[in-house]
Amino acid sequence: MGNGASNDAGNGASKTMRGADVGEEKQKFLEVRDLSVRYETKEETVYAVNGVSFSLEKGRTLGLVGETGAGKTTIARAILGILPSPPAVVGGGEILLGGDDILGASEREMHDIRGNRVTMIFQDPMTALNPVMTIGRQIEEVIESHERVSKDEARKRAEEMLEMVGILAERYSEYPHQFSGGMKQRVVIAIALACNPDLLLADEPTTALDVTIQAQVLDLMKTLHKKQNTSTILITHDLGVVSEMCDEVAIVYAGEIVEMGSLEDIFERPAHPYMLGLLGAIPAIDGDEEKLSPIPGMTPDPTSLPPGCKFHPRCKYAAEACKSEPVGMKEIAPGHFCRCLNLAAPNLAAREAE
C-alpha cells in the first residue's frame, strides 16, 4: 500500500469525503499497468495475461471484450485479488486503485477492499449464491463484515437493497432455489452493491439469462449506475451488450489488449484486424448477408503463444514482420490505441471494398 495519507482515504469511514474529492482522482481512479499473470503447473505454463495496461475514470464503464480464454476473467480476478494461487503467478505489473497499488496488498488489506471498494458480479448466479442461506442473510453478511452496524440496521439496509433491485422485501427469508435465474442475478447485484463500492467488476453478468430477462437486468444495472456513480468494468463476449453499456472498450486477444478506445472509436473506426474480423463474423440483426466471413483458425494455445503478433496466424493482412517482431500499442488517434504493425492494410482493403 502507499503512504499513510492514502491509506486513510481507503477505509470506509472517509468514503463520502473521498467521493466528494473527485477532482484529483478523476484521471486515474483505476490504473492497471503492464499486468502479467500466468498459471504454472508441473506439465505446462499458461500465459493468460501478457502485459495489459488500461485506466478507468471515476463513474465510467469500460468493456473488456474477448473470446473464451482471452484472459478477461483473469484480469478481473487479479484486480479483486482472488487469483487461485497456486497455480496463478503474477509475473509483474501494478494495479493502482485510487493511487494505492493493490496488487501487492496483504490478504488482510484485500479483505477490507473486497466487497467494500471493489466487488464482482459473477456470470452464473446459480453458483454465486450460497444455497443453504436465505438471500436476505447473504446481503446482511456483506454489510456486517465491512461496517459497524447493528443487526436491525443491517437487516434494514439489506431490505432496502432488495427493493432497489426490484425484489419485494417479503422475499427476504427465501432461499436461492426459490428464485428464477434473472431474480437470482438481481440478488447477486444487490450483494455486490450493498456497500456502495467504487469499482464494480461484472463478469458476463447476463450471459446465462434469456434476452427479455437480460434486457431487464441491463436496465437495472444502468439505473443503479446512474444512481451510485460506480465505476464499472464489464466483461463480455457480446458486442451488443458492450454497445449498450460501455463508454470505453478494450478488445482482448490471447492475453493482450489489441485495441482500445471510446465506444465510437471501436465500432465506427475499428482498426485491428481481429476486431474487424469479429464484426464480419456476427450475423447482423438488420443485415442481409448471404454468407458470414468467419475468422479462420482458432485462438492460439496459451501454453505456446506465437512469436510476434499473437493474431498473425489468423490475420489476412499479416506481413513478414508480424511473424517475429514484438508489437506495441500505438495511439492511432487521440485516445484510440491499436496493436498492429500493418495498420494501413485493412484500411486499404476497406477502401477498395467501397
Next chain:
Amino acid sequence: MESSLVEASGLKKHFRTKKGIVHAVDGVSFGIRPGKTMGIVGESGCGKSTLGRVLVHLESNTDGAMRFGGRDVTALGKRQLREFRQNAQMIFQDPYSSLNPRYTVEETIAEPLFLSRRYSRAELRQRTTELMGCVGMAQRLRASYPHELDGGRRQRVGIARALAYDPKFIVCDEPVSALDVSIQAQILNLLQDLKKEKNLTYMFITHDLSVVRYISDDIGVMYLGQLVETSPSKELFKAPCHPYTKALLSAIPHIGVRRRAERAVLKGEITSPIDPKPGCRFASRCPHALGECQRRSLALEEAAPGHFVSCIRAKELNGL
C-alpha cells in the same frame, strides 16, 4: 404451393409430474418445405427443444399428428421407424456432453453405421474419411478423443455423425450457442454449405435472434409450448405482429454506436407450463392485454400472406 417434407398439426407433448401436467408442447402446427430451414425461437423453457425431440421421434407425442414425406410418423412400424430415424437426425447444443468421451472421432462418426451391421471395416473407414471431409476436419484427428478437441471441432464431429446416413431432415438444437463468435460463424457457414450440397431440410432451434435471421427461411416464435407467430424470416423482422415477438426483438442489444430509443422491456417472467390457464399464455406479461385475452382460446390466423399470428388484437394493433 410445394408440399411439406415435415408437417405437424396440433402436435402436443405433455409430461406428467408430481406438481401437475407440464404442457411442454401444446398444439403446434406448421410445415417445413423440402430444402428450407425453419427457425424456432423462444426463451428457455418455452418447449422448443422438446418440439425438436418430438419431431425426430426421440420422444413420442402425446397428441396431434406428425407427417414426414406425407407419411404419419406415429403409425410407423418398427422397420419403417428405423428408416425414418436414418432420415431425421439431430445435432445437439453442447458438443461437450453429446459425445462419448471414450470414443475417438472415428469411432463416434462410424458408430451409427457400424450398428446397422451392413458395412465392412473398409467401408466404414472410407465413409468416415468422406464425412470428415464434408465437415472440414483434418484426417489426422481420426484418433483424437473429444477432450483433445476445441468446441468448434467437437461440433463438427456431431454434424458428421448426424450426416452418416445421408438424412433428409436435421433438427439443429442450439448448435452454435456454446461457441465463440469467430467459431460460430465457421459452423453456421458449414451448415449452410451442407444444406445446399445435400439438399437438406433443417429445423433450427435457437434463442439467438440474429443467428436465426441469418439461417432461416421461415421462423416460428414459441411461447409456453405454443407458436405465437410464424412468418417468412425477413417479414418477421420487418413487421412483427405479436406483442411477444415485438418485445423479443426490441430486447436485443444493438451492435454499434447507434443506440436504441426506448425499448419495450417486458415485465415479469415466463409463467409455469404446468396446467396453464385457458386463453392467451402471454396475457399476464402483455402490455396490450384485455380481459378477453384471458378467456378466449386462440389459434394462428393469417395476418398477411404466409404470416400467421395468434393474438386477438393483432389486426387492430398493427393496423391490418
